[in-house]
Amino acid sequence: MINTPHHIATDDHESSDKTLSGQTTIALREAIVCGVIKPGDKLNEPRLAEQYKVSRGPLREAIRRLVALRLVRHVPHVGATVVTLSGDSIRDLYEVRESLEGKAAGLAAQHMTDQQIAELRDLLKVHRRHLEQNAGEYMQAEGDFDFHYQIIKGSGNQLLVNQLCNELYHLIRMYRFQTSRFRARSDRALIEHEQLIYAIEMRDPELAEMLMRKHITRAKNSILNSLFEEEET
Template identity: 35%
Template structure:
């Protein structure tokens, strides 16, 4: 007699998770832009799946604030608002200052020196996508290196929304150099194991990003904000 195994691979669940991750990545990377409507039919066709896992993925994404469900209109990729940006970056500032302070106790020198070389060689002529990629990698590395799993989990819950907002914080490309210099200051403070300096550098970096984001949102009030390529 063959017994039913409740731990048998859940293929349908796997498919739903795959669809969810693919749509989420398309949103965070800017392939599907803020303000754009999510069509279940089009997404299902592109991924060669039925509409059911797409519908479930969209509902799940709505819980993360990446997607907004509008009655009788459908689902849209969330548009950043000034009030939401302020609330998010206030929380981000506190959490990332704490994470960086924890890392300063025993900084992973090899990886930090590699990041230091990357950001030292960035300027206003740096490809914005390259900066964003390294920026995401660096902050994710700090989260993981904090050694506090509860803090890391809290930051991981926010990271998708932070990544949605990140491209707007660039402003014009002239700010890439300033933002890269902020990373250099954070890393040098970490390598010096100077917790106070680390906190101040992280606060300054997050506040600069927030200021650029709010300035951009203040001057772009159309229904669909253009995401930087």
């Protein structure tokens, strides 16, 4: 029996995949994203096969899928290991996010319905309440509870949705969990989210794209600066 966390964000293909390899992929992916299997850890096939009660075939297929999701990489003479957090990898990912999510925000200003925008405002209230009740800890939510995820879906552009909500989404989630100890931007992030909603409400695609790009750039710089300070100490 494979146990997976509740409220997991999945794409349509994944949610309909009831095969052992598909369910093993979800279980391993969540363990990696949430840090149960840590960055740099080697994926020991015999141990994982026993832990998840699957044969080596479905397990290897699951690992292959995790490589495609960029959560795992093959190291010569070592095997499959979980990717590690580095300044270069953060910079690369956030530069891609800046471009693609900026475009998504601009399109969302054109295509999101009034109902979707109202739901985005309700979501922001949930995030603000969580921040107030948890000593400034940013809400680590995914899927329909994720602010960025909702804007990307609201863009109406399926290629952007596929890139950001399927292909890169879990790598982004993993980095969020790994950098969640850096709380300095929590209040600022909520203010920036509020500004983004305003731009979308005003149906101003240029403003929405600019604000999203600046929002992601500030997040990148904050994480990189915190990592640098951590390494210095």
